[in-house]
Amino acid sequence: MSGKQLRISELGKRAGVSTKTIRFYEAIGVLPLPARVTNGYRTYSADAVDVLHFVKQAQGLGLTLAEIKEIIAIRRGGRPPCQHVYKLLQEKVVALDRKLRDLIALRDRLQESLAAWRRQPAGKAAVCHHIESPARPRQRRAQGD
Amino acid sequence: MSGKQLRISELGKRAGVSTKTIRFYEAIGVLPLPARVTNGYRTYSADAVDVLHFVKQAQGLGLTLAEIKEIIAIRRGGRPPCQHVYKLLQEKVVALDRKLRDLIALRDRLQESLAAWRRQPAGKAAVCHHIESPARPRQRRAQGD
DNA sequence: CTTGACCTTCCACCATACTGGAAGGAGTAG
């Protein structure tokens, strides 16, 4: 069934992470305590490669290690984590939409700021009007508040 | 000319930041070393409020304290930082566009993942197909779940 | 037996942006 066991560096190579990272994931509970061979070396089945891939995929999806840990813990508890992951991902989509809106607004603000600069290169501000003006769209207070 | 001098907590109140934060900004060079009154207390002119507002605005625009520090340093050097800030903001816009593209792709991937889940609630994956499938569009080997 | 690769643990550090708290000085009110 299960083929050969991997030592930590071999696992790292296959999953594209450092041995440091593997031990770190283990330390924070993302990875379970692995089996040890007689000399104390960690030993992993090939499944561990998939779990590490999962971690990297999940990180790519914007999940934190804490969330990933939780998913894997549910999985290790025997329950399929999909229900949980579904909710988690739904929340992520909502959060992402919010973040997206903010970022687009920010980008537009910057773009407008740059356009304004091209129209009128000078300005008076405490430090720099590129930053001080766009965030106060209406007239900045004139010196006295 | 300049009105009254502020002590650190008064400055903090006006700018909406804690005294801790003000000292922190000073320590990392974002704020210049302030004047001191005879008893050693920091003393600030009202301009400091504007500088702190600038810092907060710039942070809101996605600049790091290191970048903000640089801008303020240029400004303190007598040169208007606008040229520099212009470049910085241009780079920010480009970086933001990139990030935006990635986030939109991520969001779509999540959304599609959730839609797929609704169509077919089960799946086989090392940990959870919601995460493993969308990033690997073709069928994964049936082993884990 | 020595060398070298690989493994172990543990402690410390990187960046980012702060926050908390201790220990002690300064200034004002009663």
Added chain:
DNA sequence: CTACTCCTTCCAGTATGGTGGAAGGTCAAG
């Protein structure tokens, strides 16, 4: 005088996701 608030410095910790390195154990080759 005490009490209280505000100020000072300095050290440490928060959260996130790791990385670096020391000191020492294990194992196979030469």
